[in-house]
Amino acid sequence: xxxxxxxxxxxxxxxxxxxxxxxxxxxxxxxxxxxxxxxxxxxxxxxxxxxxxxxxxxxxxxxxxxxxxxxxxxxxxxxxxxxxxxxxxxxxxxxxxxxxxxxxxxxxxxxxxxxxxxxxxxxxxxxxxxxxxxxxxxxxxxxxxxxxxxxxxxxxxxxxxxxxxxxxxxxxxxxxxxxxxxxxxxxxxxxxxxxxxxxxxxxxxxxxxxxxxxxxxxxxxxxxxxxxxxxxxxxxxxxxxxxxxxxxxxxxxxxxxxxxxxxxxxxxxxxxxxxxxxxxxxxxxxxxxxxxxxxxxxxxxxxxxxxxxxxxxxxxxxxxxxxxxx
Amino acid sequence: xxxxxxxxxxxxxxxxxxxxxxxxxxxxxxxxxxxxxxxxxxxxxxxxxxxxxxxxxxxxxxxxxxxxxxxxxxxxxxxxxxxxxxxxxxxxxxxxxxxxxxxxxxxxxxxxxxxxxxxxxxxxxxxxxxxxxxxxxxxxxxxxxxxxxxxxxxxxxxxxxxxxxxxxxxxxxxxxxxxxxxxxxxxxxxxxxxxxxxxxxxxxxxxxxxxxxxxxxxxxxxxxxxxxxxxxxxxxxxxxxxxxxxxxxxxxxxxxxxxxxxxxxxxxxxxxxxxxxxxxxxxxxxxxxxxxxxxxxxxxxxxx
Amino acid sequence: xxxxxxxxxxxxxxxxxxxxxxxxxxxxxxxxxxxxxxxxxxxxxxxxxxxxxxxxxxxxxxxxxxxxxxxxxxxxxxxxxxxxxxxxxxxxxxxxxxxxxxxxxxxxxxxxxxxxxxxxxxxxxxxxxxxxxxxxxxxxxxxxxxxxxxxxxxxxxxxxxxxxxxxxxxxxxxxxxxxxxxxxxxxxxxxxxxxxxxxxxxxxxxxxxxxxxxxxxxxxxxxxxxxxxxxxxxxxxxxxxxxxxxxxxxxxxxxxxxxxxxxxxxxxxxxxxxxxxxxxxxxxxxxxxxxxxxxxxxxxxxxxxx
Numbered sequence: 001x002x003x004x005x006x007x008x009x010x011x012x013x014x015x016x017x018x019x020x021x022x023x024x025x026x027x028x029x030x031x032x033x034x035x036x037x038x039x040x041x042x043x044x045x046x047x048x049x050x051x052x053x054x055x056x057x058x059x060x061x062x063x064x065x066x067x068x069x070x071x072x073x074x075x076x077x078x079x080x081x082x083x084x085x086x087x088x089x090x091x092x093x094x095x096x097x098x099x100x101x102x103x104x105x106x107x108x109x110x111x112x113x114x115x116x117x118x119x120x121x122x123x124x125x126x127x128x129x130x131x132x133x134x135x136x137x138x139x140x141x142x143x144x145x146x147x148x149x150x151x152x153x154x155x156x157x158x159x160x161x162x163x164x165x166x167x168x169x170x171x172x173x174x175x176x177x178x179x180x181x182x183x184x185x186x187x188x189x190x191x192x193x194x195x196x197x198x199x200x201x202x203x204x205x206x207x208x209x210x211x212x213x214x215x216x217x218x219x220x221x222x223x224x225x226x227x228x229x230x231x232x233x234x235x236x237x238x239x240x241x242x243x244x245x246x247x248x249x250x251x252x253x254x255x256x257x258x259x260x261x262x263x264x265x266x267x268x269x270x271x272x273x274x275x276x277x278x279x280x281x282x283x284x285x286x287x288x289x290x291x292x293x294x295x296x297x298x299x300x301x302x303x304x305x306x307x308x309x310x311x312x313x314x315x316x317x318x319x320x321x322x323x324x325x326x
Numbered sequence: 327x328x329x330x331x332x333x334x335x336x337x338x339x340x341x342x343x344x345x346x347x348x349x350x351x352x353x354x355x356x357x358x359x360x361x362x363x364x365x366x367x368x369x370x371x372x373x374x375x376x377x378x379x380x381x382x383x384x385x386x387x388x389x390x391x392x393x394x395x396x397x398x399x400x401x402x403x404x405x406x407x408x409x410x411x412x413x414x415x416x417x418x419x420x421x422x423x424x425x426x427x428x429x430x431x432x433x434x435x436x437x438x439x440x441x442x443x444x445x446x447x448x449x450x451x452x453x454x455x456x457x458x459x460x461x462x463x464x465x466x467x468x469x470x471x472x473x474x475x476x477x478x479x480x481x482x483x484x485x486x487x488x489x490x491x492x493x494x495x496x497x498x499x500x501x502x503x504x505x506x507x508x509x510x511x512x513x514x515x516x517x518x519x520x521x522x523x524x525x526x527x528x529x530x531x532x533x534x535x536x537x538x539x540x541x542x543x544x545x546x547x548x549x550x551x552x553x554x555x556x557x558x559x560x561x562x563x564x565x566x567x568x569x570x571x572x573x574x575x576x577x578x579x580x581x582x583x584x585x586x587x588x589x590x591x592x593x594x595x596x597x598x599x600x601x602x603x604x605x606x607x608x609x610x611x612x613x614x615x616x617x618x619x620x621x622x623x624x625x626x627x628x629x630x
Numbered sequence: 631x632x633x634x635x636x637x638x639x640x641x642x643x644x645x646x647x648x649x650x651x652x653x654x655x656x657x658x659x660x661x662x663x664x665x666x667x668x669x670x671x672x673x674x675x676x677x678x679x680x681x682x683x684x685x686x687x688x689x690x691x692x693x694x695x696x697x698x699x700x701x702x703x704x705x706x707x708x709x710x711x712x713x714x715x716x717x718x719x720x721x722x723x724x725x726x727x728x729x730x731x732x733x734x735x736x737x738x739x740x741x742x743x744x745x746x747x748x749x750x751x752x753x754x755x756x757x758x759x760x761x762x763x764x765x766x767x768x769x770x771x772x773x774x775x776x777x778x779x780x781x782x783x784x785x786x787x788x789x790x791x792x793x794x795x796x797x798x799x800x801x802x803x804x805x806x807x808x809x810x811x812x813x814x815x816x817x818x819x820x821x822x823x824x825x826x827x828x829x830x831x832x833x834x835x836x837x838x839x840x841x842x843x844x845x846x847x848x849x850x851x852x853x854x855x856x857x858x859x860x861x862x863x864x865x866x867x868x869x870x871x872x873x874x875x876x877x878x879x880x881x882x883x884x885x886x887x888x889x890x891x892x893x894x895x896x897x898x899x900x901x902x903x904x905x906x907x908x909x910x911x912x913x914x915x916x917x918x919x920x921x922x923x924x925x926x927x928x929x930x931x932x933x934x935x936x
Binding site for chain 2: 657659767770772773776878889896
């Protein structure tokens with residue numbers, strides 16, 4: 001497994017040059033995504049998880065910029081590619097599904113037009129072939145009467161249907177990797193499960209690697225093989241096993257788990273993490289989570305802990321966890 | 327509980343948060359802070375202030391009497407004595423430009439002084455009461471708005487005659503439309519918000535709700551719209567005076583000076599150039615300052 | 631869609647009726663008797679009375695107004711008081727000049743606006759953006775009639791390329807069109823830039839990029855059509871003030887367009903002529919609004935299909 005990584009992110013740092021200073025949204029993170037693996041990245045809004053995914057495809061909009069690091073995909077460093085070479089990766093090798101199916105599709109073009117555009121570009125299909133391919137894709141993502149939907153505009157579809165269209169579009173060129181940025185957040189609960197199952201199913205069928213970014217641990221628990229927890233632009237916990245859900249190592253992960261409504265005991269007050277995410281524009285000292293941490297010790301406010309390997313391959317960034325601890 | 331929150335606050339301070347970060351600043355302090363960072367806007371504010379001071383103290387600043395004719399020095403080119411030359415009656419153009427600044431600034435201020443109150447009252451009535459009141463006011467706005475301004479101004483100036491006071495009336499009659507439209511939209515949006523509901527529930531009268539709750543919340547919009555309208559008011563006055571409907575001779579106005587200069591284009595081109603530069607400078611300063619103010623106060627209004 | 635068009639036409643007719651009513655009221659409220667102006671104050675009261683009867687000015691106001699509306703519907707706006715010619719003929723001649731000037735200036739303004747605004751939006755925050763927007767701001771801040779005077783000075787008098795007044799010599803339209811086009815092009819450049827920047831930040835633009843499309847397709851296909859919707863609305867609004875602007879520029883270049891005709895008509899209290907001018911301008915407005923609304927429908931499927 002270890003040797004066969006499709007994607008290796010090393011020391012990725014992405015910064016935004018704002019009027020009020022420089023904001024380091026992603027601060028030196030490293031992780032791997034294996035072939036056919038599903039990796040979940042979890043964290044609150046603003047923790048840098050979406051920026052991480054945009055950085056991989058180099059879609060970070062100015063004033064944001066990938067400042068340093070390596071993104072090795074299939075043996076190639078994506079950050080060293082020219083714009084033209086990068087365009088051949090986007091959509092063809094790595095595809096992306098976005099959070100808002102309502103706004104992620106262009107309102108003035110038909111669904112067919114927007115999917116065809118991609119297969120014409122990357123697979124060189126002609127008009128007729130592209131149309132057939134698109135209708136096939138729409139069928140694969142279980143959109144009813146795809147021939148008719150092909151000619152419809154995004155506003156004529158429901159949110160769930162639009163997200164299916166997004167998935168169909170992402171899979172149009174059989175990518176090796178699919179990045180899903182909060183794929184279910186904007187959808188109804190009942191639709192959420194369907195979409196997740198669909199992504200999982202298509203992953204098995206197409207032999208893809210999947211990276212799911214979400215703030216909702218429940219989403220991850222169903223599908224992920226590996227979970228990465230991010231806080232304030234850093235990875236605070238990484239675990240290959242599903243036991244992150246039963247035995248979280250980082251106090252932040254623990255707090256996140258406690259705040260899932262279904263995990264709360266009947267009659268118990270729902271857990272809330274006090275305080276707010278640190279201001280990343282400022283120079284911050286010590287552990288980023290310390291001000292909100294219920295176990296914080298004086299030295300937590302002084303030095304920032306390293307991300308260290310604990311037990312059987314799990315990683316955690318916390319002073320309270322010693323190396324080799326079970 | 328108190329102890330814990332105190333502890334947390336201290337920790338936050340340790341992390342480099344200042345009290346300033348934690349206390350929410352008011353909208354206007356925040357806007358002023360942002361505006362101060364905008365160098366172009368601040369330079370323009372400075373230019374406006376300088377022009378205003380010059381206009382107020384025109385008799386002290388102007389080298390000549392703007393009305394004093396000199397038959398021996400007609401249509402002079404710019405020189406050390408007459409920086410911008412002289413006009414067809416031998417009057418010093420530079421001094422007339424300085425006095426003309428009074429007209430332009432006055433037009434901007436007085437027109438908005440008329441337009442803003444009318445716009446606020448009618449906009450609030452239309453937005454707050456809706457129904458018939460809204461129907462009538464919106465139709466008035468639409469009809470007046472679809473009237474070519476120049477024909478409207480021609481009619482108004484013709485009915486009440488040319489002159490500076492009548493320019494104010496003509497511009498005020500049209501100027502409130504934009505304010506009313508913006509405020510109506512803002513009030514409709516605010517009308518159903520919690521704080522208005524709360525005020526209603528505690529028995530506040532409509533008058534109180536409008537003037538204590540709704541108007542203060544639209545104030546940022548009003549300030550921005552008024553600042554952005556001032557340059558177009560100045561431009562309208564210049565245009566009307568250029569067409570001979572505004573300021574009447576011998577009073578100096580930048581627009582009428584350009585119009586008078588048209589007859590002497592061949593002899594002294596500078597006669598028509600300098601008053602135009604004056605208009606452009608003042609309007610440019612107001613436009614840039616208005617843009618900066620809008621960005622600082624109410625970025626939603628970017629299409630104005 | 632048919633219902634939508636019908637509704638817009640209905641609204642337009644109401645606006646036109648109200649505009650006519652307002653003009654009628656204003657003209658009649660104004661002090662001074664047109665007949666007295668016409669006869670230059672030398673006439674005796676009997677003659678004045680006779681002329682008033684001839685012109686139908688002795689009838690009650692509402693009757694005068696109704697007969698005007700009747701005439702307007704049948705295309706007969708009566709004769710001018712002073713120029714013994716049908717109003718439609720005089721206004722028609724001016725209308726041709728103003729519409730030519732207005733449409734050409736609009737075309738120029740849209741071209742300038744699209745090119746400059748798009749460039750500035752794509753190079754947002756760079757020196758290209760800053761310098762283009764500075765020039766645009768200069769264009770907005772300089773009065774159009776002053777730009778016209780400067781052009782007369784340089785291209786007319788100094789270089790002698792174009793005539794500076796009248797519409798008889800060849801090339802008479804060039805300078806009026808350019809100075810109006812520059813003036814309005816500057817403000818449309820700013821509008822285009824703002825709208826392009828807004829569209830560029832939309833999620834679907836990111837989606838388009840994530841598909842691996844090149845920037846030319848992203849901007850040309852995905853951005854421009856969406857930005858076009860708001861740009862067309864704003865251009866429609868601009869066209870209204872462009873009509874006023876054209877009327878001012880006409881006076882600078884001594885063109886006998888609607889501006890000069892209505893200016894003279896109002897000054898001489900030529901009631902049928904004033905009403906004719908206002909009616910024609912109102913028709914232009916209404917047509918502009920209608921075209922804008924229809925374009926909107928063509929570009930935006932959300933409107934077309936609802």
